[in-house]
Amino acid sequence: MNSLAAVRRSISAFALAALAAGALAGPARAEEEPLPVSVTGPDSVNLSLHPEPGEPGEPGEPQIELGLRAPGEPVPDENGVTYPIHQGEYTVTVDASSLAGVAAVNFSRLGGWQGCSVEGLVATCRGYEIYAGRDYNDLGGIRLDVTDESAAGEVGSIEVTAAGEGLAFTGHTVDVLVGGPELQNKQLAEPEGFKAGDTFQAPLGFRNVGGLGGKGVVLRVSGTRGLSLPGTFGNCWYDPRDPADLRGWSTALCVFDSEFAAGAAYGLSTPFPIGTAGFALYDSMSYSFSAVPADQVADLLAEGDYRAGSGPDLELVRLPDADPAGYTRYAEMDFPTKNTFDLDLTGERLRARKGQTVPVDIGFANHGPAWLALLRSGGEPISFWVDLPPGTTATTAPEACRAAGWEGAEGDYLCNIDTPILEDASLTFTFALRVDEVIRNATGRAFFTYTMPNEGNPANDSGAIVLNPRGRP
Structure with missing residues (x-):
């Protein structure tokens, strides 16, 4: 090997080693x-x-x-x-x-x-x-x-x-x-006889349990889909819920440039109206008063798409005889509680020959008037069971349904329905059933295993699946 080639190879090896070391060390600064x-x-x-x-x-x-x-x-x-x-x-x-x-x-x-x-x-x-x-x-x-x-x-x-x-x-x-200002909120309760469509005149208020008074209060009120916050107060800003977000919240921020004393309780000069839709059921409302100086309010408003209200301002009024036991750190309630929904499962009647595979539709609908949100449980699905007619085998099942071969299963398939379920929702679950044996009037069913609270019509909580019915289909 000539000396020039050896030198070049040595230089190349050195360069490669240096590059590798640089790569291992990460970006150089x-x-x-x-x-x-x-x-x-x-x-x-x-x-x-x-x-x-x-x-x-x-x-x-x-x-x-x-x-x-x-x-x-x-x-x-x-x-x-x-x-x-x-x-x-x-x-x-x-x-x-x-x-x-x-x-x-x-x-x-x-x-x-x-x-x-x-x-x-x-x-x-x-x-x-x-x-x-x-x-x-x-x-x-x-x-x-x-x-x-x-x-x-x-x-x-x-x-x-x-x-x-x-x-x-x-x-x-x-x-x-x-021991700075620490505001606890008045506990609320659903008024007696309240029903969906009514407006709750909420008596919002707070008590300062801190050791110091202060100046500047912000009220935040939020509600889920079935609740509305009418934009009527001049010192309030409103951020409506995105209609496409079924789990979203509408929010109002009200600003009070008022002084408040240690140990004192305050309420609003007029109740805060919260409207309920005809489909509302166990919708969630929460509110809180916070000690916020006026120069920090702009930061809060920048967090949403707030629009200024119109009309007279809300004011804070001192309440001299407030019961301390009536105030809490977190104030929230779910209402209205008296509405109902109507969940309906329907099956199908059809004829098929031995060896034939036929589609069978199971229908689900909510006839309202209420929606079914299950917001407190994180929007968990509800489930129904399907028993196949005897003499049949499911060759395909809906994505939302799974074969239930485990111990304690109450049917052949368990199907899930995502929540929230709108007040006019309808879904179809299609099974492909192969007829292994022709049995006259072979009957299966789709059914809920229990009647849900606020179900207004339990009579249609199951639907029959009938193959080769006697007489006319």
Whole structure:
């Protein structure tokens, strides 16, 4: 081999090795340009004087979730693997020293499985990999609790800083207030005799159980498909439900630039109307009052397609004799409860010869007047059973039906109907049945195994499937 060829081969081998090493190391960045990374978390926490009880001996859920955000978003490779954009040790310091005597601090959820070292009210966490975006860069959570020393109006902060070679960190501060405004909402009940089509004049209100008063309140009212929120108040904005989204909600935001006192209860100057459609049944309504300064209202309105209402403004009125037991953190109700639907299953009568395969249609319909939403159960399907006529075999079955050969099955096939089911819904389930033996008046059926609550006509909850009926088909 001549020396020039040997040199060229050596150079080529070196270049290939360098390329491979570069590929394994990931994208290269100039050393003089450190990767910018910011610490993320809430800007503030209002520490309740009335915390919800947790499991005995266990800390409650963290109010503060921390993370890191790096440039870009994580993109998996062709194998679905997402790689970090930085590898190298870094340190995150969480300093809650200013909360001494203000609140108890629990760092046990920080740092994931490897945890963080803690000295007093300072936690030090170490990491090695940073990914693009925020999703893969969780730091964990911090739980705060009031103590016997905590007093309404006390403040402190948690300072989060970080450092690492080749990284330019932006820290984060979480301001903590003890006993700030905390609004609980008046519990509601369906009026006696209320029915679908009526309008509920809702007596909405709140009680401030926090240790401090404030200024600025936002009311949010939401309702599902069978409920409507008439746009009549000048200080309210309305975002209607997308008609194509059967599980969607209509929402109203009402803004009050009013002062409210600690320990006081307030109601509206006039009840808030919530209309119900003729098909409404167990539709969900929820509402909440929140202490929101006027300069933050624009951010809330930007979250939806809100349109300003018209007419007079709603106002807040202080209620001097409100019963504290009548208020709750989460106010919601399902109504109207008195409507009915009519689920109808129909079969088919037909003739067929031995060896012939025939389509058999099972019909399902809801004759209303109500829809069947099952919103509280997450829109779970309802089911009916199918018994095939004797002497037949199903060669094909609808996609929504499966053969039920398991122990305890109540029929040959179990069929599912997705919810919500509209007030005028109709579906067809087609089986292909092969006639193995001709049996006169061979009868199967489609049926519900139980009568659902609010079923207005149980008599048509089953339908016969008859092959080769006696007499005329």
